[in-house]
Amino acid sequence: MNYAKSRIWTELDFEKDGKQVGYLHLPHSVDRSGAGTIAIPCAVFRNGAGPSSLLMAGNHGDEYEGQVALTRLIRDLEADDIKGRIIVVPAINLPAAMAGTRISPIDDRNLNRCFPGNPNGTPTEQIAYYVEAVLAPMCESWLDLHSGGASMAFMPYAQIILSRDEALNKRALAALEAFGAPLSLIQGFSDEPNMSNSAAVRNNVIHFGTEAGGSGTVNPDGVKLAYDGTLRSLVHLGHLSPRNRRIPIPPAPKKVRWIEIASRDYYVYAPQAGLFEPMVKLGDTVKKGQLYGHVHFVDDPMRLPAEVKFKASGLVVCMRHPGRCERGDCLGHLATDIKR
């Protein structure tokens, strides 16, 4: 595709061998700094010819596990360790990451609903555009590390979202297998055009990632999954040798549980505004019709709580974290096992 020029500039040279740690500069003129930029951290590792991969976290600013894993990777990795090129952006929507919020506090935009972005749009739209029009076209693979953020808690898992491109699906599935999460999800029904997975498909790039924890905290199991899985992926993608001397590659789990979210019926939404008290825990297996919890009306003590039931059977892989909910808020979702 031919893209218009992005306004984001960088001193990084994506073609140069070696390890460079610098910034992507997004022009941002504000009271404090009339000619200023938002400096988004970025590392480029290059060692000769070979594959190119984009490793990204902080697509949502309050999803911390991937941000921790990729900043650690930048410190741990040297260009001599690898083949080809690895571009690492640990906090791509930096204003959101610094604020600890899902969406950017500057323009109230959700980066993962902004693709393909706009070269002259708001800061978040410009970031989306830079990723889609500059970074993705340089790569064959894109790892996008997500988590539950402030409003959700996930059993940490890795995932792909299937597209209509069977060849890409096959390659993405191989990357997901190599990532080696004990719980791995193949999502088959989303083709939201404004999300990063669609941006990857438009660039003929495979896309895989995680939901590595959440609850507005840093889940250590999620950080470990993100870090170890990233290293195993780098081996699979041809960047790292499994016999390299410096970076030990963590062994993949012996058993992987493969899951999917088969339809909207596996999601549970709040029927009323109130205070949600769950009756199950993350990781529980539940049955269709089972009570998920009650929405309480604490300002009206004699009013009976509203019952919330599951519309399907499955494994509770995601639960809402805050107690208060509005009608329509997602209270969590289930997944079911698939044969592989």
Ligand SMILES: [Zn+2]
């Ligand atoms: Zn996310």
